Amino acid sequence: MLKIIHTADWHLGRVLHNQSLLADQAVVLEQILTYIKDHQVDALLVAGDIYDRSIPPAEAIKLLNGFINQLALINVPIIMITGNHDGAERLSFASQQLQAAGVHILGNLNQVTVPVVLQKADVTVKVYGIPYADPESVRDAFGCEVKGYDEAHTFLVEQVKAVYEHNANNLLMSHCFVDGCETSESEKTLSIGGSDRVSFEPMMDFNYVALGHLHSPQQRGADHIRYSGSLLKYSFSEHQQKKGVTLLEFDEKGLVKHQHLTLKPQKEVRVLEGLLEEVIAQGKTDPHKEDYIMVRLTDQTALLDPMGKLRVVYPNILHLEKTLLTQAMGKTPNRDALKRGAEHMIQDFFKQVTGHEMTPEQLTIIEATLKSIHTQEA
Amino acid sequence: MLKIIHTADWHLGRVLHNQSLLADQAVVLEQILTYIKDHQVDALLVAGDIYDRSIPPAEAIKLLNGFINQLALINVPIIMITGNHDGAERLSFASQQLQAAGVHILGNLNQVTVPVVLQKADVTVKVYGIPYADPESVRDAFGCEVKGYDEAHTFLVEQVKAVYEHNANNLLMSHCFVDGCETSESEKTLSIGGSDRVSFEPMMDFNYVALGHLHSPQQRGADHIRYSGSLLKYSFSEHQQKKGVTLLEFDEKGLVKHQHLTLKPQKEVRVLEGLLEEVIAQGKTDPHKEDYIMVRLTDQTALLDPMGKLRVVYPNILHLEKTLLTQAMGKTPNRDALKRGAEHMIQDFFKQVTGHEMTPEQLTIIEATLKSIHTQEA
Numbered sequence: 001m002l003k004i005i006h007t008a009d010w011h012l013g014r015v016l017h018n019q020s021l022l023a024d025q026a027v028v029l030e031q032i033l034t035y036i037k038d039h040q041v042d043a044l045l046v047a048g049d050i051y052d053r054s055i056p057p058a059e060a061i062k063l064l065n066g067f068i069n070q071l072a073l074i075n076v077p078i079i080m081i082t083g084n085h086d087g088a089e090r091l092s093f094a095s096q097q098l099q100a101a102g103v104h105i106l107g108n109l110n111q112v113t114v115p116v117v118l119q120k121a122d123v124t125v126k127v128y129g130i131p132y133a134d135p136e137s138v139r140d141a142f143g144c145e146v147k148g149y150d151e152a153h154t155f156l157v158e159q160v161k162a163v164y165e166h167n168a169n170n171l172l173m174s175h176c177f178v179d180g181c182e183t184s185e186s187e188k189t190l191s192i193g194g195s196d197r198v199s200f201e202p203m204m205d206f207n208y209v210a211l212g213h214l215h216s217p218q219q220r221g222a223d224h225i226r227y228s229g230s231l232l233k234y235s236f237s238e239h240q241q242k243k244g245v246t247l248l249e250f251d252e253k254g255l256v257k258h259q260h261l262t263l264k265p266q267k268e269v270r271v272l273e274g275l276l277e278e279v280i281a282q283g284k285t286d287p288h289k290e291d292y293i294m295v296r297l298t299d300q301t302a303l304l305d306p307m308g309k310l311r312v313v314y315p316n317i318l319h320l321e322k323t324l325l326t327q328a329m330g331k332t333p334n335r336d337a338l339k340r341g342a343e344h345m346i347q348d349f350f351k352q353v354t355g356h357e358m359t360p361e362q363l364t365i366i367e368a369t370l371k372s373i374h375t376q377e378a
Numbered sequence: 379m380l381k382i383i384h385t386a387d388w389h390l391g392r393v394l395h396n397q398s399l400l401a402d403q404a405v406v407l408e409q410i411l412t413y414i415k416d417h418q419v420d421a422l423l424v425a426g427d428i429y430d431r432s433i434p435p436a437e438a439i440k441l442l443n444g445f446i447n448q449l450a451l452i453n454v455p456i457i458m459i460t461g462n463h464d465g466a467e468r469l470s471f472a473s474q475q476l477q478a479a480g481v482h483i484l485g486n487l488n489q490v491t492v493p494v495v496l497q498k499a500d501v502t503v504k505v506y507g508i509p510y511a512d513p514e515s516v517r518d519a520f521g522c523e524v525k526g527y528d529e530a531h532t533f534l535v536e537q538v539k540a541v542y543e544h545n546a547n548n549l550l551m552s553h554c555f556v557d558g559c560e561t562s563e564s565e566k567t568l569s570i571g572g573s574d575r576v577s578f579e580p581m582m583d584f585n586y587v588a589l590g591h592l593h594s595p596q597q598r599g600a601d602h603i604r605y606s607g608s609l610l611k612y613s614f615s616e617h618q619q620k621k622g623v624t625l626l627e628f629d630e631k632g633l634v635k636h637q638h639l640t641l642k643p644q645k646e647v648r649v650l651e652g653l654l655e656e657v658i659a660q661g662k663t664d665p666h667k668e669d670y671i672m673v674r675l676t677d678q679t680a681l682l683d684p685m686g687k688l689r690v691v692y693p694n695i696l697h698l699e700k701t702l703l704t705q706a707m708g709k710t711p712n713r714d715a716l717k718r719g720a721e722h723m724i725q726d727f728f729k730q731v732t733g734h735e736m737t738p739e740q741l742t743i744i745e746a747t748l749k750s751i752h753t754q755e756a
Binding site for chain 2: 055058061062064065068069072087089090092093094096097098100101102103
C-alpha cells in the first residue's frame, strides 16, 4: 500500500486579528510529521497557499525550512503546488535542484504534464500539479484563447489528460475554486462576481484530486475530488469546522481508501455569546482560557471597556461584537429614537461607573444639556 | 589542477540612477559561464551580496535561478555566502537539500566550521564560508563576548582555524570590510565611523581568502587575500575600475596562480566632461552612445534643458553635474554677487531661447523688476 497525506492552505505567516499564528502553525506541522511517521506515509502533498503572501516574513520561511529538513530526515518527499497567495517565482527558486532531494515545488504552468512519480513495491502513483493560474497566465503560457477561470482550468486539466496513461494511478493536485463548494471568510476572492469558479467534471477521470484554496474540508462532484481544508481556522467563521489532513491509500489498481485525520491546534478558535457577566463568569472556570476567542455580547445596555474586562479572563480574546448594535445597524433610526437613546446610554454609563442610578436632579441636567446640544444642531 | 572562479557582489536587481541593471547583469553572468566552460573550472564562489536587497525583485530571483540551472547542466558547483545586502534566512531556504545538487548557500554562522570539500584527482580544496555578520549576531550565535566588527570577525576566523587541517588546502570566503582597502561609492556602510573594519592578519594562514563587500578588485595584506570586485560598476565613482572575476588554480600543495579575467559589460559606465556643445559633438560620432553616461558640464553660462539635449545623443545618460555649480557650492555667496548673478542668468537664458542678446531696453526692465523684488524682500 502506498500512502499519501493530502493537505493544503497552510498560509504560513498568517495573522488572525493581528495575532501571529506562527507558533500555532508549528504545532500542527509537528502533528503532520507524527501522522507521517505513525502511518508510514510515503509522500506529503500541499495543494497551494503554502505561505500567506508572495513575500512571506523570514520567520515563515524558517518554519517551512525546518519542516522540510525534518521530512528529509525520514526520507519522505513533499510535493507542493503554488497557490494564489504564493509568489510562484519566489517559491520556485532552485526547484529543479530540489527535486533530487525530494522537495518538489510545482509552480510552472508549462510543467503541468510532467508528473512526480511515487513508487513503493508494486504500487506507482503519478502526481500531476496544476498551480493556481488566472486565465491571462494560461493564455500567456500556452498562446491559447481561453476565456475565464473555468475554461483556463479545463484547458490545463486537458493538457494533463492528453499525456497521462489511463491505466496508471493518476493523482491531480490543483489550487482552484470548484463551483458549488462551501466557502469560508478567510479565503481571498480570486475574481469578482463568481467568475473564478471552475467545474469538477473534467477532473473526474483521475484516481484522486487533491484540491487547495477552500478552507473547509469537503468533496465536490465525487468522493475522490476533495479539499483537505486549511491547516488552522483562519477566521472566526470557521469555528465549527474540523480541520485536518486527508490520508490516502493506494494499491496497484487505484485509491483504496481515504480518511480525515484531525489536527489539534494548541489554541482553539472559539466564538462565545452571552451577557458580559455570563461570559466573564464562564471564563473563570474555562479550562481553555488561552484559546483565541471572539465574543458576541447580547447586553442591551452600554458597557464600559468590555474588551479590557474580558481580557482578564480570556487573555487571547481577539474580537468583540455587540449583537444589539449589529442588529440596530440594519434599521434607519429616527431623530426622536436617537434622542431618547442618548439619555439611556448616559444613564447606563453613569450606573456602570458609579454603581448607582442617576438622581432626578442629575437626570434633569443631562436632559437640559442634550436639549441645548440639539438646539444648536438644528 | 583544480580551478575555481572567485566572484562577489553581484547585487542582482540593482538599479543605477533609477536604471535597472538586470539585463546588464544577465550579460556578464553569461560571460562567467563562458569562462567556466573555456577554463574547465571546477567550482564557482560568490562571496556575498548575491542580491541587492534582502527581499529581491522576482526578476532577480529568476535570473539567479536560470544561472544555477545552467551551472547544473555542466555539473559545476556554486558556493555562496550571504552578504550584508542579502536576507540570510530568505536566501538559505532549503540550503540543506540544495547541497546534494551542488548549490551551497552558506548563511549560518553556526556552520562556519563545516567546509564544502572540492576534489579533483589528487587535489582537494576545503572551502570555509563566513557570511556577513555584525558583532551582535556573533555574540548571539556563540554566546561569546566579542566587541566590534574586528573582534567578531577574528572570532569567526579562529573558529575555522580551530578545526581545519594545517596541511590541507584551506580556502576561506568572507564578506567583510578589511581595513586599509580602497572603497567605492556603491558600497553600503556597515557601521558609522570606521568601526566596521576588520584586520587581515587572522586570515594569513589560509591558502586563499575570497573576499566580498568592497567593489574594487584588490588584495590586502598578502597576495592571496583578495577582493574579486563587483560584477558591474555600480556607481560612477567606479568608472575607471576594471571589473572581473579571479581565476584560481590549485595543486596538491596549494594555490599555484591567480588571474583576473575581465568582464565586458554590454553598456559601459562612463563619465564625460566638457562644454555642453563639445559633449554633444563628441556624442554624434561616439560608437558607444548606448553606454550609461554621467556628464560633468564645464559651461560657465546658464543652460536650457541640457539633460534633454544630451539625451538625444546619449539615450542612457543617467546623471548630470555642473562643475561650476559644484565648485560654487563650496563658497558662501554674498548678497551683491547673487544680485549680479541673477541678471546674468536671465541674460544667458534669454540668449539661449531667442538666439539674441537682450536689448538695453529689455535689460532695464529686468533690472527694475529684480530691484523691486529685492526691495520687497528687504
